[in-house]
Amino acid sequence: DQQVKQNSPSLSVQEGRISILNCDYTNSMFDYFLWYKKYPAEGPTFLISISSIKDKNEDGRFTVFLNKSAKHLSLHIVPSQPGDSAVYFCAANHPKGGGANNLFFGTGTRLTVIP
């Protein structure tokens, strides 16, 4: 059973516009949320994160919003650039295992930024 869901498998956006990627989760025990970016033939790389005690975190063109009551988070990319074209994975951390990080990943959203 998927505890982290990305319901949009793909998204296309014009260069310069905003990209909004969405993620929903079911487990209220998750304490940290992350976005990873993946290019073809490479492993995912960390992009941005947010603690469950916050509702927004911004890093340059990337902002993550968290709505705990709705169990929803989103990643905003403004302005979108062709180099942002990749698969984006949402992940949630469960605080178990004596401190070992235990991430649950969504199925990913493929973002295509059209020049």
Added chain:
Amino acid sequence: DARVTQTPRDKVTEMGQEVTMRCQPILGHNTVFWYRQTMMQGLELLAYFRNRAPLDDSGMPKDRFSAEMPDATLATLKIQPSEPRDSAVYFCASGRTGVVGEQFFGPGTRLTVL
């Protein structure tokens, strides 16, 4: 430039053969994770280790998969016997306890079982 390395990058094998995938975590990292990427499940956790001890391998089919860390610089994932449904990309990641959510991924091993 510290990074996680995985070998082989690509593996094609026939059903029933043994497959071994290797991972070298980043020096100083004490947690290692194995994931499988499929279209339907996304990144699926198979097993993870802390300080070389297995903490959770509940995501792994026990009858054919096994994961070990013979030493701090090597993690292995074995499939015996392999089946066509095992075809996927397998990622290894490493991190440090106490650094929430930090996982650095290797480039993956693309496995094709014919």
